[in-house]
Amino acid sequence: MSWYEVHVKTSIEAIDAVTGVLYSYDATGVMINNPNDADFTNQEEGKWDYYDPQNLKLDFDGALLTGYYENCDIEVLVSDIKESLEALKDFDIDLGCGEVDYKEIFASDWENEWKKYFKPFRLGNHIVVKPSWETFDIKSDDLVIEIDPGNAFGSGTHETTSMCIEMIEKYMTSSDTVIDVGCGSGILAIAAGKLGSKHIIAVDIDENAVKTATDNVALNGLSDVTDVRHGDLINVIPEKADLVVANIIADVIVKLSDDIDTILKPDATFISSGLILDKVDWVVEELKKRNFNIIEVVKKGEWAVVVSKKAKEL
Template sequence: MKNFIEVIIRTQPFLPELISGLACMFTTITGIEERENEIVCFFTEFSDEDLDYLRKLLENLKKESLIERFEIYIETIEQRNWNEEWEKSIQPIKVTDRIVIKPSFREYIPQNDEIIITIDPKMSFGTGFHQSTRIMIRLIERNIKPDIKVLDVGTGTGILAIVCAKLGASKIVTCDNDEFVQDNVLENFEKNNCKDKCSFVYGTIDEITENDFDLILANIQKNVLIEIAEKIKAKSKPDGIIILSGLLLEDEKEICEKYSSLKFKLIETAIEDEWLGLVFRNM
């Protein structure tokens, strides 16, 4: 049986929603469990670099006087679906005036012209609860055009691809290198009646053979966004739009410098709490 890495985070004061949000930014996370005075996160892999990044995120909370101190404990454990109980607590969330995200096991009656997106996260990231996901959805809504071709890098549950399909995109290609994603994302495409528009490729952006995307989405942590910047450039059509998040406010300078060096022009920013979204145009 495959082993997982258990990372326990304790903070004073205990801020479970904030700490869970930080943990969700790691691409190898498979589940989160809230216990008394601690958040327990489960990872397929958790490197020394990941630990350093987690410490940096928590140190930032100290600098902002949101927490006084923190503790991190790491242990190797046997596989289990740690998300099962957490999923049961998910409620519908209104992300914008038009877009509502809900799990399949919750009823929601749409009002006026609301767009209802049904997402069951299983072991994937992207439910609408994290600030960066909400930022991405708002920026997509403001920047999408009808009948465009979209690439969603690190799709997770497929939520951003589904939003694009509902808002009029004609073709959305998605990819993710998380082994738990494929069945979940295809199931979510089916539930939202957009499997004719949305496709999934298991792997990274390197496995995407198409180019000339009108819109590219990437809600991934800063280090990955910097690493794949040239590849995003190669996939973007001239005058194409890219929307990036998974970023903290302090990441803006480094990301802007990298993407500006590739002839992307920053045209819009969005902020929620300490999280940042950036929109660039390929010049």
């Protein structure tokens, strides 16, 4: 069995977009090495205990993404990935140096290597994110999310995901219907379920993400209250929600905001993330143009989350 690592040197801004490209070619997993990740580098005791700082050092300014692939024509794969990365420039995404290379590895190396970086950790006041293969000393008031990222973005370690979970915990009530747009691994939908929501809709355009999210929802015992759907953003959601969360990228958030009110109940909360700091002010202004009131902007590392509500009509 042949396994390969495909390495992409890119910018901080392009991390999510490049991750999506790697997964679009059926990566078994993607590892992100970002030396500028403030959550990792501040070494807050008890929060991040699963990595060696030496592993974050790079010889260039940006981030190194590694995708893992099984039984493929690696030359064709790398050529296709380069072509897709080049296409991202049409969306004004700065790829940084954009270098792509690869090496052959053994399956056992991959299985052991990436899992040692993903250990249980805490988010917000009561949330514990735990990979399914790990054990953890759980407190009586802990809400445990068991997660296997599989072929989808969202393990909780990325600032955008962690901030979204913290905002869900802050703004959601147990009676809320929640919609997770671009659900990835399903972690945000699961967080909503663990916090008490009785009706959750999670949607993703990627079929692999839908499968991974469905499996993770079942792993956490939330299948009865969570509907995972395959579709393009909100086109497959006729329902309305009390809270909508979208952890995507700035340009898609702005596009989504044109129609997001079709799935918002009166006084609903819209949590949007995946926002690089350079684009936060732009997103805020675009939301204001669409008659949203900005409730809160939270920044962490190179990223931000914006919490807003649609202004009530007079």
